[in-house]
Amino acid sequence: MAIFELVKELFFKGELTLWESHTITVFVTATFSTVAAYFIRQQADKLTTKAQAAHRKAAGIIQNIFDAVVIIDEKGTIKTFNPAAEKIFGYKEEDVKGLNVKILMPEPYAAEHDGYIEKYLNTNVSKILGKNRREVPGKRANGEIFPMDLITSQMRINERLMFIGVVRDITDYKNAEKELDRLREVEKQILENLQREVSIAAAIQANMIPKSSYLFPQHPQIKAFGVARPAKEMGGDFYDAFPIDDNHIVIVIGDVSGKGVPAALFMMETMALLRSKITKPKKFASALVTINKLLCKNNETNMFVSLFVGLLNVMTGEFRYINGGHNAPLLAHGNGRFDLLTVPNNILLGVHEEAQYEVSSFQLEAGDTLVLYTDGVTEAVNDQQEFFSLERTIDVLTSTYADVKVLVHGLLNEITAFCGTQSQSDDITIFALQFNPDSVVSESPVFFEWSDNLSVGIEQIDEQHKTLIELINRLYVEMVSNDAEVETVEEILNELVHYTNVHFGFEERLLFDFGYRDIGTHGKYHDQLRNQLAKLQNKVIESKVSVNTELLGFVKRWLQHHIAIEDKRAFIDVRMKLGDETEGVKLEYQP
Numbered sequence: 403m404a405i406f407e408l409v410k411e412l413f414f415k416g417e418l419t420l421w422e423s424h425t426i427t428v429f430v431t432a433t434f435s436t437v438a439a440y441f442i443r444q445q446a447d448k449l450t451t452k453a454q455a456a457h458r459k460a461a462g463i464i465q466n467i468f469d470a471v472v473i474i475d476e477k478g479t480i481k482t483f484n485p486a487a488e489k490i491f492g493y494k495e496e497d498v499k500g501l502n503v504k505i506l507m508p509e510p511y512a513a514e515h516d517g518y519i520e521k522y523l524n525t526n527v528s529k530i531l532g533k534n535r536r537e538v539p540g541k542r543a544n545g546e547i548f549p550m551d552l553i554t555s556q557m558r559i560n561e562r563l564m565f566i567g568v569v570r571d572i573t574d575y576k577n578a579e580k581e582l583d584r585l586r587e588v589e590k591q592i593l594e595n596l597q598r599e600v601s602i603a604a605a606i607q608a609n610m611i612p613k614s615s616y617l618f619p620q621h622p623q624i625k626a627f628g629v630a631r632p633a634k635e636m637g638g639d640f641y642d643a644f645p646i647d648d649n650h651i652v653i654v655i656g657d658v659s660g661k662g663v664p665a666a667l668f669m670m671e672t673m674a675l676l677r678s679k680i681t682k683p684k685k686f687a688s689a690l691v692t693i694n695k696l697l698c699k700n701n702e703t704n705m706f707v708s709l710f711v712g713l714l715n716v717m718t719g720e721f722r723y724i725n726g727g728h729n730a731p732l733l734a735h736g737n738g739r740f741d742l743l744t745v746p747n748n749i750l751l752g753v754h755e756e757a758q759y760e761v762s763s764f765q766l767e768a769g770d771t772l773v774l775y776t777d778g779v780t781e782a783v784n785d786q787q788e789f790f791s792l793e794r795t796i797d798v799l800t801s802t803y804a805d806v807k808v809l810v811h812g813l814l815n816e817i818t819a820f821c822g823t824q825s826q827s828d829d830i831t832i833f834a835l836q837f838n839p840d841s842v843v844s845e846s847p848v849f850f851e852w853s854d855n856l857s858v859g860i861e862q863i864d865e866q867h868k869t870l871i872e873l874i875n876r877l878y879v880e881m882v883s884n885d886a887e888v889e890t891v892e893e894i895l896n897e898l899v900h901y902t903n904v905h906f907g908f909e910e911r912l913l914f915d916f917g918y919r920d921i922g923t924h925g926k927y928h929d930q931l932r933n934q935l936a937k938l939q940n941k942v943i944e945s946k947v948s949v950n951t952e953l954l955g956f957v958k959r960w961l962q963h964h965i966a967i968e969d970k971r972a973f974i975d976v977r978m979k980l981g982d983e984t985e986g987v988k989l990e991y992q993p
Contacts, residue, residue, distance in 0.1 A: 470569040475562060476523060478502045478516055490550075490571045492543035503567075508541045519565075540569065549576045610640070610673055616807070617643050618651060621716045623840075626653065627806045628774075628833035629814060631826070638665030638707075639776045639829035642673055646713075650683050652676070654711045655774040655833050657728065668705045672697065672751070676711070686713045690724050690751070690759045697752040706752035710745070710774055719766035719837055724759045726751050729777055732799060736769040739800045742792075743772070766837040773799060773809065774835075778828035785822045794820070806834035808954070849878035850958045856965045858973040863912075866905045867965055873898040874957050881954065892939075898957070899935050906932070909969070916976045927968050931960055 470487035474480055480503050483495040491498075491506055498505065504512035521527075540550040551570045556563065617626040628641040638658030645651045654676055658665040675696055679689040690711060697707070708728035714721050727750035732740040746760040766772070775795070782790040795813065802812040810832045817830065850871050857864050877894045880886035906928040913921050934956060 468570075470567075470571075472503060472506070472567045472569065474503045474565050474567070476519065476565075478504065478519055481564065487569065490542075490569060491540065506541055508539050508547050511538065512541075537572070540571075548573045610642075610670060612641075612643050618645070618716075620645075621651070623838050624651070624714075624716055625806045625836040625838070626834070627810055628655075628831070629810050630829070630831040631778075631814070632661075632829045633778070633826045634662055636663055636666035637661060637829035638669050639778065639831035640669050640673055641774065641831055641833040642676060643833070643835075644677060646681055646683065649715055649717050651714050651716060652680050652711065653714065653774070653833065653835060654709060655728065655776065655831060656707050656709045657776045657778075657829070657831070658707045659705050661829070664703060664705065668697075668703075668707065668752075672707050672709075680711070680713075683713060683715075686711075686722060687724070687759070687761045690726065691757070694726075694751045694757050694759070695755050698755040701752055706750045708750050712772075714766070714835075714837075717839075719770075719839060720763065721766050721772075722761055722763040724748065724761050726759060729775060729780070732773045732775070732796060734771045734773075734800070734804075735767060737804050740771075740773065740796045768838060768840050769804075769836075771804060771806065771809070771834060771836045774833040775813075776829060776831045778826075778830035779813070779817065779832060781828060782817045782821055782830065783824055783827060784820050785824050790817055790820050802955070804836070806836050809834045848875060849954065850874050850961075856962070858965065858969045859977050860973050863909065863969065863973060866908065867961075867969075869901060870898070870905060870961060873901060874954070874961070877957075878954055895939055899939060902931065902935060909972075912976070913972055916979050918972055918975050920972070924968060924972050927964060931964070934960070 468486060470490045471482065471484045472480060472487055473482035480498050480501055483493070483498050488494055502516070504515045507515060535551045535553050537549060538552050539547050541547055549572050551572050553568045555566050557566060558564065611630050612628065615627075617628075618624045626643055628643070630637070630639055630641060632639065638661055639656070640658075641653075641655045643651060643653045656669065656672060658669045658672070660668075672693070675693045676689075679693050680686060681689075690709070707726075709726040710723065710728040710731060711726075712721055712723040723745070725745035726748045728745075730742045730745045733743045734740040743764075744762070746762050748759045749757045751757075780790055780792045780795055784790075794816075798813050798816045799809055802809050813832055814830070852868050852871050856867065858867075873894065877891065877898060880890055880894055910921065910925055910928065913924060918924070938956065
């Protein structure tokens, strides 16, 4: 306005009277206001037109939307009820408009609804407004309760607070979900039935493989033992051992192509044919030819099997054998090193109907041990994708105590330790046979024998050493001869650990009282055994393997060394202080 006055004075050069100046100002102001009002009115009309169009568009959307839309005021009164809502709830809009929205709800939701609105208006804190879609029950005009998805929000219409609910009927979805759950339950039941049937089949298969602490108890000059560990519930590896007359036994190991149920069925067929066709020593050579022809017939799945079959005269040690594409067995003379047995190069069984099989033979001598195995042994893989290998297999068997059961379990334990966290990828089967024609083999061999050269010359210490050796032998008998449960092995092992600590405590106090000069070093030897025993004790518990050859070998070697070298050196000093160089000193000593 000040600018207008300034322009006016400059234009009229200050010659206007007060009345003239005021009249001009009023005229210009009125003209400007009129023009401004005209433009404002035009803009307002445009905005009104747009608002009306938006309102019509929104109403059209609400009327034609697939989901039900229900708009209520702050009192819960229904203001809008679109066609989709009519279809879902079964009411006409004119029937529900003006009524409380709780007529669309079952109890207890209907009784609580007004309280929700009142609490929100008082506190402005909402539990459901603006939240994600949630599932709630709705109520139709006919009283039917049905599941629905609900989204709620608020808005102001003509300055009035309104609440909008968007509803979708999910009855069909829930029914489909129930049907899906039913089908899943049926599928689960079918799977459980199949698993049960597979378990039964696996048990039948497992029962076909010989089970005994030692096989052929009627032939004390023979010790035989085997283990088959399938990679899946059912496998294609197997071993068998059976007599065909008073003087001859048959041993066999095989590996069927593939894994699982098909391999297991082919395996059982092969085992049945072996027992039914190899019935006499003179038929040994021709039996495999017949078995091969039968396996080739109706073999639409093109399965095949590698076999090593041996015929042993238990009186003379003559061993005749046929190898059908299988791994060559390992043979050790006495306690010597294991080496590969030379085998003929025959074809796998089930491949060619007219195949012929060459027979070889050799003479088993006293103390000889034969080990049969499948490629799951040498091809076991560790975390670094390295094979267990034939060389490692030979080294493990050669360094293990020469009892067939210890050999088999010792090799299994080494494979398990080698593989680490790598899962077993192939079936593993091991069978061992030992020939001792000149002696009757005890079912409970003495693993660790006391001898006079182990005496330290102190009667109490010698008796304690004998007790330790007795516990070690008990552990061996339970592990190897009796097929004891892991719990039994743990019990004896706990007793061995406890008595070892008692014995060491007695030794250390005795040596201290008699002033042994190197008692610190001697105590360290004791601590080494305590720690190693504790580790092996945990290993037995964790692995749940009853025959732990690492434990047996360790306690025997350690105690032999400790008694023969460390204890003898220490107790020479004690005997010298007693003034008695003779063996078997008895102390009146109660520390």
